[in-house]
Amino acid sequence: MLKYMLLLVCVMLWVYLLTVLKRAKNGAFYFLAGSAGVFIFLLFMSKPYGIWLFATAMTWSVGLVGHATGFFTTFYFTHVIQVVVDHHISLFVIDYECSGIIESTAFIGLIAFYPIYSIKRRFVLGILGILWFFIANIVRLSMVAIMIYLFGDNVFYLAHAILGRLLFYGLAILLYYLVFTKGQLVNRIFKKIG
Known part of the structure; x- marks a missing residue:
């Protein structure tokens, strides 16, 4: 109960901070405080059921x-x-880090306060971003499992910690580049779609 009271107080302070920053017309700090607050709130609320x-x-x-x-x-x-390869079993667990929830909540936090897009477009981009991270994670984890199948247990570190992360974060950077750097292009695409 105390945890939820503390969360409520923090949310109220965060909302107050956002109103102060909005009135001060400080867009950069409004974006940073808003994005960080949504990210932290979503991570806090994702335990344990969202994870x-x-x-x-x-x-x-x-x-x-x-x-x-x-x-x-x-x-x-x-x-x-x-x-399973030649009667040798390799098991790995998809946990908090491998689920993609951290990257998804970070993206939602950023897109929620990104000023170039309308609220409707932010919502659509948020859903598309979650799907993008989800598919990127499927590709990454599948690649790790396939490499273990083909080359054995000794490639787990290389497949998971190096190649898998390079692939996943390469796809994440591509998404961030398209959404946050090419905002005007994305807005034109939305206009054409309707």
Whole structure:
């Protein structure tokens, strides 16, 4: 109960800070404070159910790739990916970091206060961003499992910590570049779509 009271007080202070920054017409600090507040609030509220939901959906989706390739299987209620090669079992767990929830909440926090887009476009871009991170994470985790299947356990660190992250964050940078750097281009695309 105390935790939720503290959260309520923090949210009230955050909203007050946003109103002060808005009245002061300080757009940069308004954006930073607003984005950071949404990010922290979403992370706080995601425990434990949001994390479980993201990890379950991620495990199930990666399992579709495993089923299609036959290289690995997943157990989505326990968030485990299993790779079996020559009677040797490799297991890895999709946890908080691997679920993609941190990157998704960071993107939602940033897009929620990005001033170039209307509220409707921010909402659409937020949904598209979550889907982008979700698919990028599926590709990353599938690549890790496939590399373990093809090259054995000894490539886990290389596949997960180096190549997988390079792939995932490369796709994340592409999304950020398109959404935050090419805002005018995205607005024109939205106008054409309607």
